[in-house]
Amino acid sequence: MQVWRSGVYLLVSLASGIATVLALPVLWYPGLARRWANWHRNRAGRLLGIPLEPRPALRASGRRAWTDPATPRDLLWLPVNALTGFALGVPTLLCVGNLVPGAVGTALWWAFSPEDRPRLFVEVAVTGWATALTLGPLQIVLLVTLAYLCFPPVARVHARICLAVLSHSAAEDLADRVEVLTRTRADVLDAHGAELRRIERDLHDGTQARLVAIAMRLAVARQAFSDVPRNDQFVQDLLRDAHEGTEEAMTELREVIRTVYPPILADRGLAGALTAVTTRCVIPTRLETGDLEDVPAAVEAVVYFAVAEALTNVAKHSGATTAGVRVDRTADRLSVVITDDGAGGADPRRGTGIAGIRRRVLALDGTVDLDSPAGGPTTITLELPCGS
The missing domain is CATH 1.10.287 (Helix Hairpins)
Structure with missing residues (x-):
């Protein structure tokens, strides 16, 4: 069974190598090259019995398709497939093809005219039963033995070459x-x-x-x-x-x-809740909000508490006369910048306010940057993920 599967695999590889050469102008397109490469990769994985994670179809188009990390490997597989398909498939075809003259030459040599009689071992014409019953079985035994010994390892070599060319690099695995x-x-x-x-x-x-x-x-x-x-x-x-x-x-x-989860967030959204916080602040505070789109509730809660805590610190410790809060969203990152014109010198080691803000933000894989030189001003910048 393994010999049969390996032989079929190699013959199909020969056919796909020929098809690759004939259809090369079309297969050079990244989207088709990805499908062609994925089909070969799946065949190789099945032959080797290796479970493979599916490679996603190429969804990008135009210039983005050519810059996809996997596109160079897909295109490299085209010439590699053509060369390995020919190199390993042609001997397989010759081996399988010469089994037929061996069988025919043994049993039906007499049914052919003298000029068209089967030839064994390429050059030996079958002219009588002695030749048919000796060289015919010998050719069949040798070819079957050759197939049994060579087809499985040769097929595995082709499959491993396929997976080696089309496998992800360590950097791409990390990116995935x-x-x-x-x-x-x-x-x-x-x-x-x-x-x-x-x-x-x-x-x-x-x-x-x-x-x-x-x-x-x-x-x-x-x-x-x-x-x-x-x-x-x-x-x-x-x-x-x-x-x-x-x-x-x-x-x-x-x-x-x-x-x-502050009810005001559910009632008025993040922008409305921050408006209420800045309005209640005893120091005049300017609020700027961009197009925030849909922000996850967990991120809304962290931003709300962070701004409230920061403005409380400003009112208690900074001696500032004005403060500002700016909230913007760029792609999947939400940026919050809180500033004041106070005396500066804020140190998270001397209180729990900034440390608490940092803990909340870091819990959501965000970042906190504090810039508070002596004499001011103080700027706290928060970056939080809010989608993908």
Whole structure:
């Protein structure tokens, strides 16, 4: 079975080598070269029993198709396929082709005219049964033995050459890995954002609503007891404690909701939320926002908290008279620049504000750059991924 598969593989390789030469003007186009190369690569992988990751089809066109990292290998495979297909396929064809004269010469030599009788070992004409029954089986045995010994290793050589030419380089494997990680990171950000919104919605519409209802009932109960001239002071104290505890729980719950995903982001979006933050700042703050498109919820939350924390630091420590916030998006990167005209000298080691901003941003594979020379001004630049 292995000999048969190897022989078919080599004969198909010979045919594909001929087709490559004939169709070279067409196959020189990168898109067709990629499909032709992928077909050969898949054949080679099946013959060797090696599971291969599929090579994506070439989607770029024009100049971008020629600059694709895999295009040079696809084009290199065209002459390599033609040469190896001929070099390894022609002996296979001769071996298989000479099996036919051996079989015919052994059994049916007498049915041919003297001029057209089969020839064994290329030059020996079959003229009688003695020649047919000796040289015919000998030729068949030799060719079958040759096929058995040579076809599988020769086919594997061709397959390995194919994979060697068409395999990714280490740099391309790394680039593919980075692309996959970038895509999966964007998916994680989207999933994280959806989960944040779900938690905020559940806490706001479920747990908080139930606590509000309990607090209202307790308030009514306290009022009812206070309206009764004779009342149990102990029960009133219990109701008061329960009411106050419920109010404290609601306050804490609101803080949790704001830290998980500020409701203002869900209501007004990132630009609207930042407008509210800069408006509340005690120092006059200028806000500039570009076209932000669709920003993942996790990134929105980090930017919101970072800007709020940075402006709080400006108001408390910088002595600035003005501040500015600029938010721009370029491709899949969101840039946030926070500036003030204060005294400068900001040091993340002397407080938790900037360190907290850095932790939030780095958690999303972002970057933080602080420029705060003594005497000012101070600039904090944040870069965050927001899609792929």
